[in-house]
Amino acid sequence: MNYYLRLYLRLIGAQARSEMQYRASFIAEFLGNLLVTGLDFAMLVILLNRFQAVGGWTLAEVGFLYGGSAVSFSLAELLVGLYDDFDQMVVRGEFDRVLLRPLPVTFQMLTGAFPLRRFGRLTQGGAALVFALSLLRPHWGVDHWLFLGVMIAGGMVFFMAIFILGATSAFWSPQTNEVANIFTYGGQFMTSYPMHIYDAWLRSIFTFLVPMAFVTYYPALYLLGKPDPFGLPAWASFLSPVMALVALRLSLAAWHRGVRRYQSTGN
Numbered sequence: 001m002n003y004y005l006r007l008y009l010r011l012i013g014a015q016a017r018s019e020m021q022y023r024a025s026f027i028a029e030f031l032g033n034l035l036v037t038g039l040d041f042a043m044l045v046i047l048l049n050r051f052q053a054v055g056g057w058t059l060a061e062v063g064f065l066y067g068g069s070a071v072s073f074s075l076a077e078l079l080v081g082l083y084d085d086f087d088q089m090v091v092r093g094e095f096d097r098v099l100l101r102p103l104p105v106t107f108q109m110l111t112g113a114f115p116l117r118r119f120g121r122l123t124q125g126g127a128a129l130v131f132a133l134s135l136l137r138p139h140w141g142v143d144h145w146l147f148l149g150v151m152i153a154g155g156m157v158f159f160m161a162i163f164i165l166g167a168t169s170a171f172w173s174p175q176t177n178e179v180a181n182i183f184t185y186g187g188q189f190m191t192s193y194p195m196h197i198y199d200a201w202l203r204s205i206f207t208f209l210v211p212m213a214f215v216t217y218y219p220a221l222y223l224l225g226k227p228d229p230f231g232l233p234a235w236a237s238f239l240s241p242v243m244a245l246v247a248l249r250l251s252l253a254a255w256h257r258g259v260r261r262y263q264s265t266g267n
Contacts, residue, residue, distance in 0.1 A: 007103075008111055015114040026116055033120030041066060041128045044192075055197040061224055063132030066192040068148075068216045070125025072155025073188040077118050079110060079156070080163040087170040096264050105259055106252065109167070136224075144223060147238075151219035154240035155191070158215050161247035162187060164255050171258035183210060191215045196229045203230075214243045 019026055044066060048059035057065075086109075089095050098108050138144070166180030187210070195203055195217045207213040207230075214236070221228055222237035 004107060008107070011111045012114045016116060019114075019116050030116065030120045033118065034124050035120075037070070037121045037124045040192075041070075041124065055194045057194045057226075060132050060135035061220075061226075062193060063128055064136065064224065065194065065216050065220055067125055067127075067129025067132050068152055068220070069155060069188055069191040070121060071129060072152050072215065073159050074118055074122035074125055075152075075156040076159035076163055077121065078114065080160050080167070086167040090170045090262070093264050095262060099259075099262075106255065109164075109255075138223070140223070147219065148223060151216060151223070151240055154219070154244040155215040157241075157244035158212070158247050159184070159188070161244070161251035162210075164248075164251040168251070168255045168258040171261050187212050187215075191217065211239075211243045211247075214239045 041063075044062065045059065048054065048062060052058070054062055089098075098105055098112075101108060140148075162180075162183050166184055169180055187206070190198070190206055191212050195207065195213045198206075203213070218228070218232075218237045219240050220226075222234075228234075228236070
């Protein structure tokens, strides 16, 4: 384990140094990513300033959801580096190189890319979370602050699982990347707002089929001291890490099956 951790840090460090060789490009991409993602939160602020609340949730409370979801999502983006163009790797047969290297395939997927520009989304999400907490001024104990960390980590692992499943789908059809984006980028958008504002059928899908409601919404109910409008047991708020680990285990099982199924495109 220590060997792989050291190797992971070395590989990520090498990629970071490589990107920093072109600092102007990095700064431009970072600021562009920060601006584009920041517009989402700006629209949220404008909307809540106009209507005061969404589904009974104030700007500070929705901002808390938004910031927590954005931080979890951006960390998952950084850690699953090959997701963006993995379908093209499969189409071009470049996945052969991964199989020939003397390292675990999953490890290579996690270290294949580390685009620093994604720190723009992470910075923006962190700023939104700090902004929301500054408005809320919660009187939390240590256990609540620790649970906030658990919520963010659980969301990160859950989104990692969704990214891995999205990449895995390329083994069966390289045209499914846009469908996977419904559950990655679309899922991040959904978890940025209270789940009870959505229609019942959509809410059921993202609670029981793809349990994204447990990424930020249910932990937020506990942290913000809000009642559950759906009447689930109180312990449902603490299912975030459980759901995340189950999702990751299932996604890795699908990934390993897809790797076994892979056939080279040839010359």
